[in-house]
Amino acid sequence: MGLVLVGLSHHVAPVELRERVALDPERAGALAAALGEGRAEAVCLSTCNRTELYVAAEDAIGAESRAVEALRELAAEAAAELGAVVYRLHDEAAALHLFRVAAGLDSMVPGEGEILGQVRSAFEVGSTGPVLDRLFRQALHVGKKVRSETAIAESPASVSSAAAALAQQVFGALDGREVLLIGAGKTGELAARSLASRGARIAAVASRTPERARAVAERFGAQAITLDEVSRQLATVDVLVSATGAPGLVVSAGQVAGALARRRGRPLFAIDIAVPRDLDPAIHDLEGCYLYDIDDLEAVVAESLSGRRREATRAETLALEEAERFREWRSSREVVPAIASLRARAEEIRRSELARADARLERLTDNERRAVESVTAQIVAKLLHLPTVRVKQAAATPAGAVYVDALEHLFGLGEEER
């Protein structure tokens, strides 16, 4: 059974084309069912960066044509553009590609975690059989392994996640930590959301326009306050996020210094993602206060991404090892029919010989007959054990087919059917 991958991704196709062939889970399931008709298997993986159709079929060439045709139908009037961007991979190359995708090595941000869930969802709605079931389970295993054995997914890949990771470096778990958000714009909200997703509580939202403060505060279940009330809040919050459009400083070092006595040594982590800056840089010089502006956060992200790329080299090795394991598994599957025939032939001979000797065994008691059955079965099993193991091992090597042929020739397997 051949394995085929037909697809396009952000590496080669523009977003205008990718969005045309994108599939929601329901349509991905329907297409997989259509491509998997007969004895074929199919899984459609569709994310914002790629649409890939994995098909396993006896007729690999036919399966590939059907998959390309399916993409053409999805692209509709843009079908002509597909020719230059669609890639087609076969067998081990297709498996390696999926393992790299699951590991996040094919993503824009190396090691990003979302892709693993998307691979799982595609697998769940796919029309799978033994080949794709094994392939996708192994891909999920590779994805988890890469993330646990390398540090590829540990460091933040965006300014807001860097801010949250730095806050965790100060406080540990953010559960119950209180955040004051100054500014009701999108950027600040994004940073606050990133902190909230890690357990922090957005305690208050301050803005020059009370209505906007109230709207954002409502979304977080926080208290809306005015900028004049910020000083009071500084004594209690753990994290300060500021992202206003104000032309000058919004919080001075003096304000924070004034709050320090009431903080009883508790650290304050301040994030200033506004340009021009909102928070007095001198805040960073105060004991227990850490202020990171947009440049600092971007430097952390850049370093983190270069770290991810370094880890990607190790992850590539893991993906290659798994691809090799998949190749071995597929090769060993090819000898299964020959082994099954050999065992069937041996069992048939054993039974027919026992039947021929039936008259001579008549005098035996039931227990003795069972013993003879058992002993003959054991002899057959033991005789076939080593050849079975050896031929499975050989199947994983380039000479595997020769061994299968030899086995069939020596034992005359399949001859009676001819």
Add this chain to the structure above:
Amino acid sequence: MAELLFWPAFLAYSEAVLAYAGNVRTPGLAGRLATWGVRLGWLAQTGLLAVQAVRADGFPWSTWAGSLNLFVWLVVTAYLIWGCRPRYRLLGLAVMPLAAALLLTSRLGGGTSVGGRPRYSDLFLALHVGLVLAAFAGFTLAAGLAALYLWQERGLKRRRASVLRVRAPALATLETLTGRTIAVALPALTLGIVVGLVRLREEGGGLDALMVVTLLTWLVYGAYLLLRYELGWRGRRTAYLALVGFLLVITVRLGLPLTHFS
């Protein structure tokens, strides 16, 4: 037998040191190898101490080098309780070189062999030496935590772009653990000192310089707890105070041969 067990312990601790260093460059397998080095080394050293205890005539670690052997074991035990977690592997890089070096020093001083009959009663030695050494082991670990805190804090203050690259515990966690370790170790030191003072009174002796430094150590750590838990001191100031206390611990350890074993 005791001497034979020294080598596996020393080699395993040394392997842990190298693996911890490797873990800073490439986290993962090296870190796990380091953890196993610590565990196996600790098992070997536990065996070494057990053999010493069985074969000795009286309290087996009454010499300076012997007490150093016990001290190393206590430090590694305290570290093993929670230090083997991936985030604390940097602490291992501070603790394990010290443990390996002190274990070697102990051997060179004869502390890993079976000693002779000690001068003092076994009960006194077990209580006084045991408690003081347990407290010192705690203070050593607290100093490692405080040093890690200062290193980590410096990275955040300098806004090092690579501050997230090395996995390390959060500042708040390090500070809490330092405080708790000292809070557990100080009562042990207090009891150890009381036992020592009772014996001193019975024998009618006076305080020597080392005893004064030990009392000073007690005062520094007492002040640490007071300032941290009552007056709300946090951060660098308390970390430095923990390190000052550790300097006094080192002074006591180094001064012992001059006053108690001369």
